[in-house]
Amino acid sequence: MSKAAEAENPVDIAAGRLSAAQYAENFSDVAPPLDRNSAVTEANRCLFCFDAPCIEACLTSIDIPVFIKKISTDNVKGAATTILSANIMGGSCSRVCPVEELCEEACVRNTQSGQPIKIGQLQRYATDHLYSRKDAQVFTRKPATGKKIAIVGAGPAGLSCAHGLAREGHNVTIFEARPKAGGLNEYGIAAYKVAGNFAQRETDFILAIGGIEIKNGQALGQQITLSQLRKDYDAVFLGMGMKGVNALGLEAENLQGVENAVDYIEKLRQAKDLGKLPVGRHVVVIGGGNTAIDIAIQTKRLGAEYVTLVYRRGAGEMSATHHEQEFAQTNGVTIKHWAQPKKLIGFQGHVTGVEFEYTQLDANGKLMGTGDTFSIPADMVFKAIGQTFVATPLKEQGRDLLQLTKKGRIAVNEDGQTSLPGVWAGGDCTEGQDLTVAAVEDGKIAAIAINRALKEKK
Amino acid sequence: MADITCKIAGVTSPNPFWLASAPPTDKEYNVVRAVEAGWGGVVWKTLGEEGPPVVNVSSRYGAINYGGNKMAGLNNIELITDRPLDVNLKEIERVKKNWPDRALIVSLMVPCEEQSWQKILKRVETTGCDGVELNFGCPHGMSERGMGSAVGQVPEYIKQVTEWCKKYTKMPVFVKLTPNITNILHPARAAVSGGADAVSLINTINSITSVNLDLMAPEPVVNGIGAHGGYCGPAVKPIALCMVGEIARDPDCKKIPISGIGGISTWRDAAEFISLGAGSVQVCTAAMHYGFKIIDDLTDGLSNWMDEKGYQTLDDFRGKAVPNYKNWQDLDMNYDIKAVIDQDKCIQCGLCHIVCEDTSHQAVKAERLGDTRRYTVIDEECVGCNLCMLACPVDTCITMKRVDNGKPYLTWPNDPRNAANMKKA
Incomplete structure (x- = not known):
């Protein structure tokens, strides 16, 4: 590119904006682990409630007072066993759960002293401790039953279900489209929340029970079909994620530099050298969920100078928690509320900015544009306005094999059973909260139901 | 001073x-x-x-x-x-x-x-x-x-x-x-x-x-x-x-x-x-x-x-x-107190219930109204032992209130329920 053309081209995307040391610092553990002394001190604050509200607020019903009591007596292995017995991914949940809206919000210490017990951090303390032990295996696999179960998707739902079934002595084969297991823990969660290759460590721990085989590069509807799995296996569990990403619905969305936030995060999570990952000087993120927050913070930490997150409604309506919003702001992300994208501005096929229109609610509470517009320069624009479950792989010969909900996800009963006999489902492909902990619970419950069904069949 | x-x-x-x-x-x-x-x-x-x-x-x-x-x-x-x-x-x-x-x-x-x-x-x-x-x-x-x-x-x-x-x-x-x-x-x-x-x-x-x-x-x-x-x-x-x-x-x-x-x-x-x-x-x-x-x-x-x-x-x-500071036999057998739980101060930890239920007199009732937990004293069962008050982590949330039973100060040696007195009678 000639010097003249370079001067005209306003796009500024570059790799290596920071030093290696800065990358390392920016993507290290966001919340350093508690040491023994802090953990025991914090554990001693727990009141050991009867009918503890925290247990109920945990989607996997971990017996929180019991595991905290065990931490306070240095029975840390026992604490981890209590946690993992209820939630086999208690390690990643301790890092990624929005605890301020779940267990910690329910903690009675909020009312008593304004400070809940740091349940998430204590849970991490216990599970980290277990993973660091040589005798980490606290579960035993029952004698082999000879039953075979196919699981589609090696994310939290699939892995949780697999572990539950493997413990019962069944043989599990997991079909995973991607090259690695772990699902969003491996590909989607912000890097600094699961630092140190944690997702892989946790997956290894789960697989160590035995009886679980993972086949990578196996996507439903491509290498495998549901009909075939039903024929070849005694039961099937579907634990796919959300492959679809909502579009902005604007013209020129195919401009270079306009990208799905989840795709970029996946690249970031798998990057061997973050210094080689190009990032814009000006970054605009559109959306109000945790993905929007995650991409905004991570691009900032990659060296983007100006990161603006724009959301069409107010702070209270954002699905990202208050804690996450605040964290973005302390990371230097500008959050702009009440504005919606109107136009992507481009130069020579590359995005250079976004025009927004201010929004407000009309008398009926409906969102409408005010007509007042402004634009923000952008070398990169990330779409983070939601993901969708793509049900096409469940269609065979032009018809849906199983019933979907109105929202297009797989319909299941309370056991995770689908309308198709022998097929269960859970996690993001079904309805419910789109959280790791919810997926783990789905997988756990389905494993119990599948085990029961297989026994009854006998 | x-x-x-x-x-x-x-x-x-x-x-x-x-x-x-x-x-x-x-x-x-x-x-x-x-x-x-x-x-x-x-x-x-x-x-x-x-x-x-x-x-x-x-x-x-x-x-x-x-x-x-x-x-x-x-x-x-x-x-x-x-x-x-x-x-x-x-x-x-x-x-x-x-x-x-x-x-x-x-x-x-x-x-x-x-x-x-x-x-x-x-x-x-x-x-x-x-x-x-x-x-x-x-x-x-x-x-x-x-x-x-x-x-x-x-x-x-x-x-x-x-x-x-x-x-x-x-x-x-x-x-x-x-x-x-x-x-x-x-x-x-x-x-x-x-x-x-x-x-x-x-x-x-x-x-x-x-x-x-x-x-x-x-x-x-x-x-x-x-x-x-x-x-x-x-x-x-x-x-x-x-x-x-x-x-x-x-x-x-x-x-x-x-x-x-x-x-x-x-x-x-x-x-x-x-x-x-x-x-x-x-x-x-x-x-x-x-x-x-x-x-x-x-x-x-x-x-x-x-x-x-x-x-x-x-x-x-x-x-x-x-x-x-006296001996047990000098205490008033007619003194009667009951635990009272201040619902405004209660943080719903449930310790009053579980300690009474498991280890004492089953006198604290646990109820659920949706997400709200409510712990109340069953007066007929409460012996006024103080245990719930002692276990409660919130100061002054549980107090012991005296029941005005109008009965006089009565020590065990004078109590009609004392076997020694029964014999006399």
Whole structure:
């Protein structure tokens, strides 16, 4: 590119904006682990409630007072066993759960002293401790039953279900489209929340029970079909994620530099050298969920100078928690509320900015544009306005094999059973909260139901 | 502002807080730091007779930690001072000269022979100290050599030694009692009949604080082995209070002045000891946990509390709780209280319910209204035991309310339900 053309081209995307040391610092553990002394001190604050509200607020019903009591007596292995017995991914949940809206919000210490017990951090303390032990295996696999179960998707739902079934002595084969297991823990969660290759460590721990085989590069509807799995296996569990990403619905969305936030995060999570990952000087993120927050913070930490997150409604309506919003702001992300994208501005096929229109609610509470517009320069624009479950792989010969909900996800009963006999489902492909902990619970419950069904069949 | 000047057995101090005879009072350096910080007096760490040295071992303390709190209880296996007698005496003399307004008592422990006591008293008297305290208490080490609690456990010895001391010195004689006996009144009465000017109690309680589960030996471990030690600190306060109260209310103890010792850590503890009859109070573990600076709150807190209650001097409330310390058979069988849970203060932890349900009278009902937990007392089942109130983590959330049943004060001996009375009827 000639010097003249370079001067005209306003796009500024570059790799290596920071030093290696800065990358390392920016993507290290966001919340350093508690040491023994802090953990025991914090554990001693727990009141050991009867009918503890925290247990109920945990989607996997971990017996929180019991595991905290065990931490306070240095029975840390026992604490981890209590946690993992209820939630086999208690390690990643301790890092990624929005605890301020779940267990910690329910903690009675909020009312008593304004400070809940740091349940998430204590849970991490216990599970980290277990993973660091040589005798980490606290579960035993029952004698082999000879039953075979196919699981589609090696994310939290699939892995949780697999572990539950493997413990019962069944043989599990997991079909995973991607090259690695772990699902969003491996590909989607912000890097600094699961630092140190944690997702892989946790997956290894789960697989160590035995009886679980993972086949990578196996996507439903491509290498495998549901009909075939039903024929070849005694039961099937579907634990796919959300492959679809909502579009902005604007013209020129195919401009270079306009990208799905989840795709970029996946690249970031798998990057061997973050210094080689190009990032814009000006970054605009559109959306109000945790993905929007995650991409905004991570691009900032990659060296983007100006990161603006724009959301069409107010702070209270954002699905990202208050804690996450605040964290973005302390990371230097500008959050702009009440504005919606109107136009992507481009130069020579590359995005250079976004025009927004201010929004407000009309008398009926409906969102409408005010007509007042402004634009923000952008070398990169990330779409983070939601993901969708793509049900096409469940269609065979032009018809849906199983019933979907109105929202297009797989319909299941309370056991995770689908309308198709022998097929269960859970996690993001079904309805419910789109959280790791919810997926783990789905997988756990389905494993119990599948085990029961297989026994009854006998 | 209240006057917290303390007078006991002819000894005065600007406040009732003395450091007990223990490691903090082993030498001039520590003692000067203490008096500079504001302590009212010190009882110098126990002196032994001149001659063969006392030698201490390494590893001397063991502790009980509870619920994240360190040193709820402390024990030690340290012997009496291991410094030469003349060094100690010179330092005592200097401290008393430089700090004449502070109480300086010297603790003593020599073999149970008249000459030994005569000899040491003569030496100590030259220092100008305010009095002596006879260490008949230490349950470890020295007791194996026939001293300390080995004397304190035999009332006749106590009386004998006290008499010798009274014979050979004009200084006030404090007799320090061991709690390692079945009834504190026997040694206390022995001290009284021997002519003691005051008793100090309690000395430490014989104890093993914990077993080191790796070494399989009692703490504190000395090269793989442990010995029993003397237990003190906040955990022993209830035992000490009870013994102080026993002596204070015993007619045969003839209102002998008491220097109260045992787990005193706060001004409130001190006020409790004084209200049960103590003259001065002695502190050790609290200082060994936090340093001498705690004296500031001890004196200030006591004085502020006295102002609030309208007590102008320590004598105004000294022994005020003694008449209310009675035996079980003097209690009112008709007194009826029920727990009341303040729903506005309740944080829904449910401890009141579970402790009553599992371990008491099933008198706290647990209900769920959606996400809200509601705990209420079933009056018919509540026996007024206090357990829920004690377990509740919120101050004043659970209170015990008196039921006005209109019944008169009725003791068990007079109760018609008492089998003895049934027979009469």
